[in-house]
Structure formats: structure tokens, C-alpha cells
Amino acid sequence: MTRIPKGCRNYGDPLASIMERSRGIFLDTFTSWGYGVFSPSSVQLLSIYWDRLPSTVRDRIIALTTPFGEQGCLCPDLTLSAVSHLSAHYAPEERPLRICYAGPVFRVPNPPETDIVHYQAGAELLGWEGHGADVEILCLMLDTLDRLGLQDAFVVLGDINILEHLLRKVDPSLSATLSDALLKGALSDYFSVLESHRVPEPHLSHLSVLPTLKGDTRILEEAARKLPGDTPLRDLQEITKALSSLGYGKRIRFDLSLVRRLGYYSGPVFEVYSPRSGKELGGGGRYDRLLNLYGIVGQAVGFGLDLELLATSASGGQASSSEAIMAWTGKLNPSEALAVSRSFNRRGLPVELSWTPSRKSSIALARRRRYRWWTDLSGKTVYDLVEHTSLEKDTWLEAQEKC
Amino acid sequence: MLTIALPTGRMLDRCCLILKDLGLPSEKLEQRGRSLVIEEEGTRYLLAKPMDLPAYVHYGAADMAFAGSDVIRERGGSLVEIADTGEGRCRLVVAGPAELAERFMGHESGLMGLRIATKYPGITNAYFGSRGIQPEIVTLHGSIEIAPLLGLSDCILDIVQTGSTLKANRLSVLEDVASVSLRIVASRKSIQTKWDQLNRILFRLRHMKGGYSHGHALPTENR
Numbered sequence: 183m184t185r186i187p188k189g190c191r192n193y194g195d196p197l198a199s200i201m202e203r204s205r206g207i208f209l210d211t212f213t214s215w216g217y218g219v220f221s222p223s224s225v226q227l228l229s230i231y232w233d234r235l236p237s238t239v240r241d242r243i244i245a246l247t248t249p250f251g252e253q254g255c256l257c258p259d260l261t262l263s264a265v266s267h268l269s270a271h272y273a274p275e276e277r278p279l280r281i282c283y284a285g286p287v288f289r290v291p292n293p294p295e296t297d298i299v300h301y302q303a304g305a306e307l308l309g310w311e312g313h314g315a316d317v318e319i320l321c322l323m324l325d326t327l328d329r330l331g332l333q334d335a336f337v338v339l340g341d342i343n344i345l346e347h348l349l350r351k352v353d354p355s356l357s358a359t360l361s362d363a364l365l366k367g368a369l370s371d372y373f374s375v376l377e378s379h380r381v382p383e384p385h386l387s388h389l390s391v392l393p394t395l396k397g398d399t400r401i402l403e404e405a406a407r408k409l410p411g412d413t414p415l416r417d418l419q420e421i422t423k424a425l426s427s428l429g430y431g432k433r434i435r436f437d438l439s440l441v442r443r444l445g446y447y448s449g450p451v452f453e454v455y456s457p458r459s460g461k462e463l464g465g466g467g468r469y470d471r472l473l474n475l476y477g478i479v480g481q482a483v484g485f486g487l488d489l490e491l492l493a494t495s496a497s498g499g500q501a502s503s504s505e506a507i508m509a510w511t512g513k514l515n516p517s518e519a520l521a522v523s524r525s526f527n528r529r530g531l532p533v534e535l536s537w538t539p540s541r542k543s544s545i546a547l548a549r550r551r552r553y554r555w556w557t558d559l560s561g562k563t564v565y566d567l568v569e570h571t572s573l574e575k576d577t578w579l580e581a582q583e584k585c
Numbered sequence: 586m587l588t589i590a591l592p593t594g595r596m597l598d599r600c601c602l603i604l605k606d607l608g609l610p611s612e613k614l615e616q617r618g619r620s621l622v623i624e625e626e627g628t629r630y631l632l633a634k635p636m637d638l639p640a641y642v643h644y645g646a647a648d649m650a651f652a653g654s655d656v657i658r659e660r661g662g663s664l665v666e667i668a669d670t671g672e673g674r675c676r677l678v679v680a681g682p683a684e685l686a687e688r689f690m691g692h693e694s695g696l697m698g699l700r701i702a703t704k705y706p707g708i709t710n711a712y713f714g715s716r717g718i719q720p721e722i723v724t725l726h727g728s729i730e731i732a733p734l735l736g737l738s739d740c741i742l743d744i745v746q747t748g749s750t751l752k753a754n755r756l757s758v759l760e761d762v763a764s765v766s767l768r769i770v771a772s773r774k775s776i777q778t779k780w781d782q783l784n785r786i787l788f789r790l791r792h793m794k795g796g797y798s799h800g801h802a803l804p805t806e807n808r
Contacts, residue, residue: 293661294640294643294644294661338777367663367665367666368666369666369668370668370669371666374669394784396776396777396780435777435778437776437777453777455774457778459645460644460772460774461644461663
């Protein structure tokens with residue numbers, strides 16, 4: 183019995199194929215909008231991450247010593263790798279910089295999770311000021327989700343500045359405790375701390391109402407009524423306006439107390455969910471503060487999505503080889519069979535050759551592998567194994583090409 | 586439909602009472618028989634072992650759960666703790682024979698290698714680990730109090746309500762670790778997608794006689 187280390191996983195078909203397809207669609211969408219592809223090393227220098235990640239994430243870094251005696255770690259965060267790369271390889275006049283990536287990230291899992299490796303796809307846009315950058319990133323992300331068949335996925339938007347703005351009006355130690363409670367997801371502690379500290383009005387009302395401001399676009403109007411007049415809502419309003427005009431209005435929700443666990447966010451932030459997954463598909467936001475740590479002044483926005491969750495949500499947990507065909511070679515010799523099957527392949531249709539001498543076994547194998555289509559290469563018919571019908575090969579090829 | 590995970594065992598009856606007070610359907614739940622999934626007037630109840638409840642919510646199998654703060658701390662998960670019901674109050678303590686008290690009052694180096702029996706290995710590790718103490722943990726699933734008597738451990742880390750079980754086993758509280766009560770936790774996704782329903786529950790919780798929740802802050806039932 184062979185095994186791999188606990189917390190790791192080998193992906194096989196069909197999930198591996200769907201993940202690869204999702205990765206392809208993701209990179210294709212972003213590269214077609216001028217994003218360069220970035221492929222970071224899985225082993226990075228520990229110093230890149232140590233001072234720039236909050237302790238909760240730092241504790242989860244898998245550190246190692248490289249064979250050259252350097253202190254390294256398995257890449258725990260692709261955004262940091264990307265920003266580190268961009269800051270070192272591009273001059274300020276080359277901005278804005280756009281990159282996308284898909285690769286593994288490694289972290290000690292938080293219970294009840296057990297995986298130490300996750301595959302993440304993401305994109306970063308550095309050096310374009312204003313909410314236009316947020317809109318571009320969010321719009322392309324939603325486009326990608328659409329292309330993956332996740333038209334029901336939605337984005338929850340928040341803005342770190344709103345919370346920080348309200349917390350500036352209370353004692354710094356209380357401010358840190360409240361912020362920490364939200365970060366830990368301890369709403370009951372948040373309210374309990376607020377009660378016990380005798381925060382004066384109207385700050386108490388403002389801080390009390392903030393975590394309840396969750397919902398659709400009407401929340402922004404409610405926030406404008408219930409929060410102080412100088413609350414920084416403008417970025418969210420502008421992003422919402424732009425995304426709504428692009429047809430994504432119904433896929434935006436708001437949580438005005440949203441905070442993200444990676445400490446480097448500094449403006450609008452978001453999380454992505456699908457009705458087909460119980461967990462967050464990913465998230466991101468603006469991280470100007472992180473850029474400052476690299477000596478870059480300006481704005482940056484980016485996000486990461488979990489490729490495995492994307493793939494399982496996109497396929498509904500199931501995968502079928504519905505576009506592919508199994509071709510039985512029958513009595514054809516290998517060169518004849520390969521020559522004939524090229525007619526499928528050249529049209530971009532995936533084909534698997536079945537060399538078994540038995541027609542019956544070939545069909546049984548196609549069914550086992552969940553192929554919808556099966557053909558005898560020496561014949562002129564394609565069989566639909568799901569609908570139990572048959573089509574002329576040429577008619578089928580035409581139909582597939584149109585698809 | 587709102588899916589609520591509830592603990593099997595002695596806390597289930599208390600949960601039923603709270604649900605009733607909250608105006609949530611509980612008739613079928615009270616006559617549950619051996620069913621572990623009960624659907625009633627737009628609410629689905631899942632009955633599960635207390636220790637498993639955080640995982641149900643973390644993975645999105647349940648929108649919310651009633652779980653002890655000890656269990657939430659031990660099992661972790663990406664959860665949002667939305668209310669403290671105040672029910673099932675007890676304490677998480679380190680307890681042991683009285684003669685061990687001196688070691689606990691001295692320098693922490695004296696606690697190095699301490700053998701602790703517990704059903705909370707995660708909490709024990711974190712509690713002592715944060716002080717630089719590396720204990721030896723013996724994980725048990727019940728009758729923890731007899732471990733020191735049998736020489737299985739030096740002391741225990743467990744929950745205590747009245748202290749009578751500790752007393753009966755010649756143990757006394759050496760350190761308080763945390764207070765424990767029944768909390769309501771929700772999944773991060775449900776917080777976003779079902780906030781109106783959850784907020785209604787919290788609103789009622791706040792207004793119930795005697796008050797189950799801290800909840801100063803939930804100002805309106807419906808926006």
C-alpha cells in the first residue's frame with residue numbers, strides 16, 4: 183500500500199480534469215484582459231512573509247531550511263509572492279501592473295480542516311488608483327465564475343475603512359478588542375464588550391448597528407441613514423453602481439463589518455460564495471498597506487479563489503465526459519485507427535481509443551468511464567449512451583462543432 | 586430552509602426549550618424517536634454529537650448550531666458565534682489532588698511535563714503552550730476525574746459545574762481556564778445569505794424574559 187503524507191492529496195480524474203479546466207478558464211479570462219501569468223516557486227524565503235503576515239497566519243507557515251542553508255518556507259500566500267515579485271522586477275513607470283496565477287499554497291490547517299495544500303487561482307492589479315481597479319478585478323472575477331458555470335455565485339462586499347472610521351472614536355484598547363472580536367467571528371463577544379465598556383452615544387449605536395448591516399444593495403441606503411455622515415461609503419457605492427450597470431447588481435451583497443483574516447487589507451474587501459458550496463470560495467480586496475511594506479506607494483487590489491472548491495461547485499460534485507467520445511478501434515490496425523480518430527481530435531473533440539477486440543466490452547468501459555458518446559471507428563454512427571439513440575457521424579461532428 | 590444542528594444528550598431538552606421560547610417549531614423535535622433529521626415548518630434540525638457540531642457548521646451542512654463554548658474552542662472551525670444563550674453555565678478548570686496546588690503556585694518550570702488527563706487535548710495544549718509549558722496529555726472520553734486516582738495522570742482539565750464530582754474523587758480546582766456556556770454559532774456563509782432569519786432569532790433571544798443573550802446591539806427585527 184503506497185500513501186502520501188497526511189494532509190496532502192493526489193488528485194485524479196474527474197476532479198483533476200475539472201480543476202485543470204477551471205484553471206485554464208481562469209487564466210484565459212485574465213490574460214485576455216492584459217494580465218501576465220505569474221508562476222511562483224513553491225519554496226520561498228521565510229523573510230518575505232514573516233513580518234508581513236498577522237501572527238495567526240504566521241503560526242501556520244510551514245518553514246524549512248533549503249539545501250543551501252537558507253531559511254525558507256512552503257509558499258503560504260500567493261499575493262505576497264506576487265507583490266514581492268512585482269516590486270523587485272518592475273519600475274514604477276511600468277505601472278499599472280496586472281498579473282494572474284494558479285498554484286499551490288501551503289499552510290498548517292486549522293481544525294477541522296486537515297489539508298496542508300490548497301490550489302489557488304488569483305489575480306492582482308497594482309498601481310491603478312480609485313475604485314476602477316476594484317471594479318475591473320470584481321468584474322473579471324464574476325466573468326470567470328460565469329464561464330465556469332457558476333452564474334449563481336455571489337460576492338459579499340465590505341470596507342475595512344468603515345470599521346476603522348467608527349473605531350477611531352473610541353478608546354484604542356477597546357477598539358483593538360472589538361476589531362479582534364470581529365476578526366475571530368465572535369459577534370456575541372463584540373456586543374458583550376460594547377455593553378460592558380459604557381461607550382457613549384452616538385458611538386454605541388453606530389458600533390452596535392454595524393454588524394447587523396448585512397444584505398442586498400439596500401444596505402448602503404440603510405448605512406447612510408444609520409451611520410455618521412462622514413462614514414466612508416463612497417467606494418462601495420461607486421463599485422456597486424459600476425457592477426450593477428454591468429449586470430451584476432443581483433450578485434452583490436454587503437456586510438459592512440466584514441474583515442479578512444489576512445491583516446494586509448486596507449479598503450474595500452470581498453468574499454465569494456456559491457450556493458453549491460458550504461464554504462467560502464475565496465476572497466480578496468484592496469491592500470495598499472502591504473504595498474507600503476514593500477516600499478511601493480499606491481493602490482493594489484487582488485483576490486484568490488480555491489480551485490478545488492471552484493471545480494467541485496462548477497461540476498456540482500460530479501463530472502462526466504459528456505463532450506468526449508470513446509472510439510472503438512475494432513478490426514482497424516493502429517495506424518488506420520489513429521488516422522480516423524484524428525477527424526475528432528482535429529476538431530478539438532477529446533477522444534479515447536478503445537483497443538479491446540470486443541465491442542460489448544468497449545461499450546461497457548465507456549459507460550463505466552461516464553462517456554456520453556461511443557463510436558465504432560470503422561462505422562459511420564455515433565451512439566448516445568445516455569439517451570440510447572444514435573446519430574450519423576457527420577451530423578454528430580457538425581453538432582459538436584457548433585457547441 | 587434554516588438548518589439547525591443540535592447536541593444529542595442532556596443539552597437537547599434545554600435546546601428544545603430555547604427553540605420554543607424563540608418561537609421556532611419544536612413539536613416534532615420533542616417527539617423525535619430515533620430520527621436524526623427532523624423537518625418542521627421550514628426548519629430542519631440535525632441531531633449530532635456535541636463535539637461534532639462545529640464541523641457541521643464549518644462545512645456548511647448546518648446554518649447554525651447550539652454548541653458549548655468548550656466544544657467550539659476545542660474543535661475550532663471557521664464559525665461566527667452570534668449569541669451566548671447563558672444556558673449550561675459551567676467552568677473549564679484544571680483540577681487535581683490538593684498536594685499539587687503547591688506546584689501550580691510555584692514557578693511554571695515546575696509544571697513542565699505535567700501529565701494531564703482530558704477530553705480537550707486542543708484546549709490543554711493551547712492553554713499550557715501559551716505559557717511555555719509542555720504538558721503530557723492523556724486523552725480520555727469520559728470519567729476523567731478518576732485518572733489521577735488511578736495514577737493515569739497528575740491532574741485533569743475538564744468542565745465542572747457544582748464541583749461535587751471533583752470532591753467525590755478527592756480533587757480540587759487548581760486553575761480556572763475559561764467559563765463555559767451554550768452558544769449559538771452560524772456558518773460564515775449563512776451569516777451572509779440568511780442574516781434576516783438569524784437576526785430575527787437574535788432579536789427574540791434578546792427580548793425573552795430573563796434574557797438569554799448579551800445582545801444589546803440588535804436594534805430592529807426587520808429592516
